[in-house]
Amino acid sequence: AQSVTQPDIHITVSEGASLELRCNYSYGATPYLFWYVQSPGQGLQLLLKYFSGDTLVQGIKGFEAEFKRSQSSFNLRKPSVHWSDAAEYFCAVALYNQGGKLIFGQGTELSVKP
Amino acid sequence: KAGVTQTPRYLIKTRGQQVTLSCSPISGHRSVSWYQQTPGQGLQFLFEYFSETQRNKGNFPGRFSGRQFSNSRSEMNVSTLELGDSALYLCASSPPASGRDTQYFGPGTRLTVL
Numbered sequence: 001a002q003s004v005t006q007p008d009i010h011i012t013v014s015e016g017a018s019l020e021l022r023c024n025y026s027y028g029a030t031p032y033l034f035w036y037v038q039s040p041g042q043g044l045q046l047l048l049k050y051f052s053g054d055t056l057v058q059g060i061k062g063f064e065a066e067f068k069r070s071q072s073s074f075n076l077r078k079p080s081v082h083w084s085d086a087a088e089y090f091c092a093v094a095l096y097n098q099g100g101k102l103i104f105g106q107g108t109e110l111s112v113k114p
Numbered sequence: 115k116a117g118v119t120q121t122p123r124y125l126i127k128t129r130g131q132q133v134t135l136s137c138s139p140i141s142g143h144r145s146v147s148w149y150q151q152t153p154g155q156g157l158q159f160l161f162e163y164f165s166e167t168q169r170n171k172g173n174f175p176g177r178f179s180g181r182q183f184s185n186s187r188s189e190m191n192v193s194t195l196e197l198g199d200s201a202l203y204l205c206a207s208s209p210p211a212s213g214r215d216t217q218y219f220g221p222g223t224r225l226t227v228l
Contacts, residue, residue, distance in 0.1 A: 014171030036219075043118070043204055043219035089158065100147040100208065100216060101170045107156060 002027050004093055006105035011083050013111045021076040021108050023091030031093035033074040034102070035065055039087045047089075050074060061085070086112045115140055118207050118220035126226045132193040134225045139186050139207030145169075146188040147217060148180060153200040160203075163188050192225075200227045 005024045012106025013019050025031060032051050036044040054069040065076045074091060091105040127133050135215035139146050147170075148160040159172040179183045180190040186207070192199055202224050206217035 034216075041221075043221045044206075045219070046216050049216060092157075100145045100164065100206075101159050101172070101219070102147070102149075102157075102158035102206075103159065104149075 004091055004103050004105040005045055006091055006108050008108045010109045012111040012113060015083050016080050019078045019081045021089050023074045025072050025093050034092040036090045037087050056076055058067050081112055083112045086110055118205060118218055120205050120220040124224045126222050127195050128228050129195055133197050134189050134191045135203055137188045137205030137220060140218055143188050143207035143209055145208045146182055147206045148190050149204045151204060153168060181202050195227045200223060
């Protein structure tokens with residue numbers, strides 16, 4: 001079955017430390033890949049997306065993600081976390097022939113220690 | 115451009131009632147998707163409408179329905195509400211086309227069923 005897995009439900013990092021959030025997908029072909037962030041009481045905001053080409057993609061707020069086909073992974077990274085990054089992060093995939101349908105992982109809640 | 119708007123933002127209903135939620139997409143966007151977000155099940159795709167036609171559908175019972183108008187505004191309806199329907203309902207819009215288009219999310223409607 002097609003699925004998206006975010007193994008870490010909750011991560012706590014210190015402000016200024018680096019961050020990596022994991023995402024694995026299970027699809028027959030390379031899907032379109034997205035990372036969204038959700039602050040409490042808010043909708044989802046797109047951080048970055050991958051369709052093809054360079055496997056390292058840059059997003060907003062200093063985030064980047066690397067697509068690794070061999071590992072079916074699309075991990076999100078940030079070199080130095082700010083307190084305002086505390087939020088819930090969702091990895092999502094879409095298939096080329098199902099344009100409006102995003103399949104989401106369960107989310108990773110990020111806490112930032114001062 | 116104005117973002118995706120959803121009304122109402124909060125709603126309280128009782129079991130057995132029905133409810134209608136509204137979504138206005140970003141100007142020029144023709145695809146509208148709906149998602150249900152709960153703590154237990156996470157973010158789940160409900161359905162997508164494109165040019166007034168349902169293009170994709172998730173695994174939800176027939177009590178969940180939607181429609182799209184000629185101006186791309188969309189409504190979703192839930193009949194015979196159950197306690198488990200309590201959730202944040204998110205709407206997202208995107209330009210017409212494929213899975214590579216970014217979906218822009220609204221702030222959501224928080225539905226509580228008592």
